[in-house]
Amino acid sequence: MNAELTSLMGGSQSMSTWDYDCFYASVFEAENPALKSLPLAVQQKQIVVTCNYEARRRGLRKLQLIKEAKRICPDVVIMLGEDLTKFRDASKELHAFLKKNTWGNRVEKLGFDELLNRHDLQNSFFQLDKFDPTVGFAFDASTFCGPTYPAEPCPSVKEDGEQLWFSSLDVGLRLGSHLANYLRHQLEQHTPYTATVGISTSKLLAKLVGNLNKPRLQTTLRPPYSATDDGQGGNVASFLGQHEIGKIPGIGFKMAHRIRTHILGREPNLDVYEGLAEEDNVSVDVVRSFPGMGPVKLDEIFRGGGWPKDIGTKVWGLLNGVDDTEVAVGKAFPSQISIEDSYSQVDNLQSVRNELLPLTRKLLRRMHADLTEDEEGEELTTGHATVQAGRHLPVKRKKRWLGCPRTLRLSTRSRPPSLPDVGHQLHSNRISKSCPMPRFVFSFSETVEALAERLVEDTIVPLFRRLHPDKSGYKLSLINIAATNMMECAGSENSGVGQDIGAMFRNQGPRPTQFSNLPAVCSHRVTESHFDNQHHGLKHVVDGEVDQTRGDAAVLEWTSDEDGESENSATPHDECTICGAFIPWFAVQAHSIYHSVQT
DNA sequence: ATGGGTCCT
DNA sequence: AGGACCC
Numbered sequence: 001m002n003a004e005l006t007s008l009m010g011g012s013q014s015m016s017t018w019d020y021d022c023f024y025a026s027v028f029e030a031e032n033p034a035l036k037s038l039p040l041a042v043q044q045k046q047i048v049v050t051c052n053y054e055a056r057r058r059g060l061r062k063l064q065l066i067k068e069a070k071r072i073c074p075d076v077v078i079m080l081g082e083d084l085t086k087f088r089d090a091s092k093e094l095h096a097f098l099k100k101n102t103w104g105n106r107v108e109k110l111g112f113d114e115l116l117n118r119h120d121l122q123n124s125f126f127q128l129d130k131f132d133p134t135v136g137f138a139f140d141a142s143t144f145c146g147p148t149y150p151a152e153p154c155p156s157v158k159e160d161g162e163q164l165w166f167s168s169l170d171v172g173l174r175l176g177s178h179l180a181n182y183l184r185h186q187l188e189q190h191t192p193y194t195a196t197v198g199i200s201t202s203k204l205l206a207k208l209v210g211n212l213n214k215p216r217l218q219t220t221l222r223p224p225y226s227a228t229d230d231g232q233g234g235n236v237a238s239f240l241g242q243h244e245i246g247k248i249p250g251i252g253f254k255m256a257h258r259i260r261t262h263i264l265g266r267e268p269n270l271d272v273y274e275g276l277a278e279e280d281n282v283s284v285d286v287v288r289s290f291p292g293m294g295p296v297k298l299d300e301i302f303r304g305g306g307w308p309k310d311i312g313t314k315v316w317g318l319l320n321g322v323d324d325t326e327v328a329v330g331k332a333f334p335s336q337i338s339i340e341d342s343y344s345q346v347d348n349l350q351s352v353r354n355e356l357l358p359l360t361r362k363l364l365r366r367m368h369a370d371l372t373e374d375e376e377g378e379e380l381t382t383g384h385a386t387v388q389a390g391r392h393l394p395v396k397r398k399k400r401w402l403g404c405p406r407t408l409r410l411s412t413r414s415r416p417p418s419l420p421d422v423g424h425q426l427h428s429n430r431i432s433k434s435c436p437m438p439r440f441v442f443s444f445s446e447t448v449e450a451l452a453e454r455l456v457e458d459t460i461v462p463l464f465r466r467l468h469p470d471k472s473g474y475k476l477s478l479i480n481i482a483a484t485n486m487m488e489c490a491g492s493e494n495s496g497v498g499q500d501i502g503a504m505f506r507n508q509g510p511r512p513t514q515f516s517n518l519p520a521v522c523s524h525r526v527t528e529s530h531f532d533n534q535h536h537g538l539k540h541v542v543d544g545e546v547d548q549t550r551g552d553a554a555v556l557e558w559t560s561d562e563d564g565e566s567e568n569s570a571t572p573h574d575e576c577t578i579c580g581a582f583i584p585w586f587a588v589q590a591h592s593i594y595h596s597v598q599t
Numbered sequence: 600a601t602g603g604g605t606c607c608t
Numbered sequence: 609a610g611g612a613c614c615c
Contacts, residue, residue, distance in 0.1 A: 023615095044601045063600065084602060111604070111615030252613050306611060308607060340602060409609090432609060480602090 014176030015118045017198045017206040021215035023113035025052040027090045028079045030192035039073050042081035087112050108328040118327035119176045139178035146218045170223045177220040204323035207249050236321035241285035250318050262301050288319050333371050333403040338482035339363045346476040359481050360452040372399045405483035409434040410463040413478035433467045
């Protein structure tokens, strides 16, 4: 691949962000489908944290006060969602679904309801399942699947018959759009959930473009990404340019505020409940074209804010659609576990003790659920550890720690002196103290109940005294206990191929989960006619680029283009010596595996 | 706001 | 230990 294209694509082919539609509400609807047709809101304390689309149709919004919601929609059904257990469990199932369909464990979690999935078009085109070469799907690569931005192709890349030529970027994104569509339908067939997907070449662009068609749809950011020779601006610039700067992932409240202040020449008006006033919106386009703007100016704007050293360069990159961050490899366990609750007022040590005990119990249960596995390697599900599918004998299993937190942290937030503070986001108000995690919490022989009491008295109460040395005078509105500084335990392989392959084999057997009959992918057989389909879909790519008459099957070589960057090479496709099918460059490896496994 | 998470200084 | 960012 040439340098320009490599930089254009970030060397990364394509990826998709997955955003599960009104996730908390969907979890309740999955439990009780009758809720689907009703306006449903999920409550945490005083606010609606999310609501379903029926509720949105009636004017409800995320982060609305419960009072407001009830006033606007008196017949709203409200579910309490302060305990995140069921959401976390559903999140794990959905993560597992995408992981099974992604090579190299390249699925990154961005929250309970958001995932980032790196497409591996070399492998997934023909063979979606790492160990089953018969699993794949058919599609027509002459089109993008689903909505795109912009909706129609730009005039400069209009398909004009014989001259039709797709860049490698174009091919990657087309395939990505079909793969995403296929997986979205698999998701809907096999789980009660729906997702909205964005397809592009970077996290930044995939995330933003995914917001365009919600719910239950997907959007692909169309090429060309950069300005073309005939002076047309690329789609990246036109798409990004319209966004308010605060909407760009990576530019948060503080940085957006500094940028707006610089551009407007004054402090923006921050409305208490509405946030930013319309006239104080500052778009990416305006920032980018502001006199003197660039990485150096941005460094100056952010000076003294405690941001990382290269922040100006990084933000300038984001404003120009440059995001080089890789899709992380999925982790086997979280790097931090925390439990918190908020209160109207906790102001004496006995109340603190009363609150600490349930929090500590929950923390220990979570540590067992998320940081341990049994000897055979199967992750244990709380409450089901001794009930095996298909047998009724309680099985005594030996557990072991996969990851081990070395630090315990206690954080509190004090209630501000009742001043209706406008700039409430400007100070977080949290303070914390940490200490080494006592070894006894890792015991498997004592009950969680006993361990929790001992941990509170021996460790957390002393931490609290360090945090609040005054006997009274504190008015806590939040207490948080966290297990942090996670260390991988000996014998556990946190990430990487070994662990991934292990997980694949384990997935062959029955799993004690909600979607235990969920296949890795559909059972579409790869047949001769299937190959033909694929070939016709890609014929245009081949036509424009190489001499199609060179089909010299006898000298077929699989060895080149391992990286799939064969754009300028002489063999973007070839004919298989065994079955005679035309194989595009990105599918060669998978196709050879197909034959090597075939009997 | 809520109840979580991530990484950097 | 705290601060920024994310959902």
